[in-house]
Amino acid sequence: MAKEMLKGNIAIAEAAVRAGVEAYFGYPITPQTELLEHMSRRMVELQRVFLQAESEVAAINMVYGAACTGVRVMTSSSSPGFSLMQEGLSYIAGSDLPCVVVDVMRGGPGLGNILPSQGDYFQITRSAGHGDYHPIVLAPSSVQEAIDLTTLAFDLADQYRHIVIVAADGLIGQMMEPAELPPMQSVRTNRPDWALTGADGRQPNSIASFYLKAEEEEAFNQKIQNRLHEIRDAEQRFIEYYTDDCELLVVGYGSAGRIALSAVETARDNGMKVGLFRPLTLWPFPEKRLSELTDMVGACLVVEMSAGQMIEDVRLATGGQIPVGFYGRMGGVIPMPDEILQAITTHCRQLKHCEGAFTPLERVNS
């Protein structure tokens, strides 16, 4: 299939359609709305389920119901709406059900604004609802990656019977760039044996997140933890650039990671030994590789479109062995490559072998 100009939100929606999503429930919110609008047309054309819910609370509980029947189901929202989905997500996690949720993050807290942000990192990766669990979280940095990770999201959700969240930000949702969509997968016709399809010729199935006895609830929690362990072992994903000989390792995901790459490339042109580590999975955080890299580099610089949330995972992975610096912008402000370059330069100067400390920006400033 050839590349075409696609807007991020529409690309994610169409990727979900092609992954065989059978039901979509959502509520309009900027900067995600085009996703819902695309679904309102495509799902109806394909005689699948589209429903605009009365709220995000209802949307995620509709997802919960549809997930009980064993179909591929999704919803999408942006930060304030994602907050409202916490209840339903926790029940879905407590019922061992698969589903895909897209959060096109915007500036917060509160109503915030409709500009790109990565301020939901804690909320998404820690649990996205009450209780002991983590969803799988995938973070695209381009329209193409948004497509690929959405496709992967449905496969991982089914494979692990788990929630998968595609954590995009307003930039990914709103920008247009050339990308290639996968071919259409056919919708599954078989249903898993646990699905609520009516107890015809079999014992009744029941789906609940309710265990009155502490020991039973603990046993269920243990089952979740075992699965999370398996996911942590098998699914850590990332992309690394210029890490062969780098002294300073920049760490950034999504749009921040992508912008950081331009800064890293300029720094390289200026002779600085800088690399980039870009997590694709925010949970499980790619700690194994980052911990290996810790032995090879002198310091890390974390770049985020937040006050610094992923930095906590970077600190855990690097185990206090190297300094971890931070550069971030908040509230919908997008960090520019020049600003990141300056942060890289400052950090490099403190490292013995990083070299090439004069950047074009510094020359202008001095």
Next chain:
Amino acid sequence: MMTTTLNETSTLVYERPHSLAACNTNYCPGCTHGVAHRLLAEAIDELGLRERTILVAPVGCSVFAYKYFNMDGCEAAHGRAPAMATGVKRVQPDKMVITYQGDGDLASIGMAEIVHAAARGENITTIFVNNAIYGMTGGQMAPTSLPGQKTTSSPFGRDTILTGYPVRMSELLSTLDGATYIVRRSLHDIANIRKAKKAILTALKVQMNGMGFSMVELLSSCPTNWGLEPVEALHWIENNMIPAFPLGDYKVIEEVRSL
């Protein structure tokens, strides 16, 4: 009820409906949740729907309803049963989907979900058990509690200046075009229990025929949290609840009348 001949001398005249699971429930003695369960199970049996029904249980004393019925079932978040049922029904329109909800669940925390399910004409059936109190959490005030009613969170009696008035859900939902069958019945005596059963049968037929949203509200007892003996509790329904929640048919569209 089916009559089965056991042997020449004895005849079975009463048995557990097939749609009820063979297990004990957690309901208090004299609680009419059990009656409501039985009526729903009998109706499902009589219409032969068990094998294609999915029951959505609420949060409330009937939280385990998904276990008490011998059919596929799930347990929704507090108040969200209509949204969850919508998800189940939209992907399986040929299945029967029933929510069973208390008054705290449906008329307080789940007000938005029930109103919009009804407004959409969602082709599901709701059994709404109104006992004017929060049973499961130990008898706090519900949106359906009566003016002056003493509860554990209105110890001086419900003060309408501070907390407003009981919400009448059947009347409210009957104003919505998507609702096609909305009635209120009571479980306080045999004649009324029979009428309730008939209404449940009609509501299920409404769904079988794809006619839209149907709800049967059942005035129900909570002897434990009302602080009354079971029989006194039945009288309390009759003397106090029915005047505040008049029984009757609030919405019956023409097509339903001819069912």
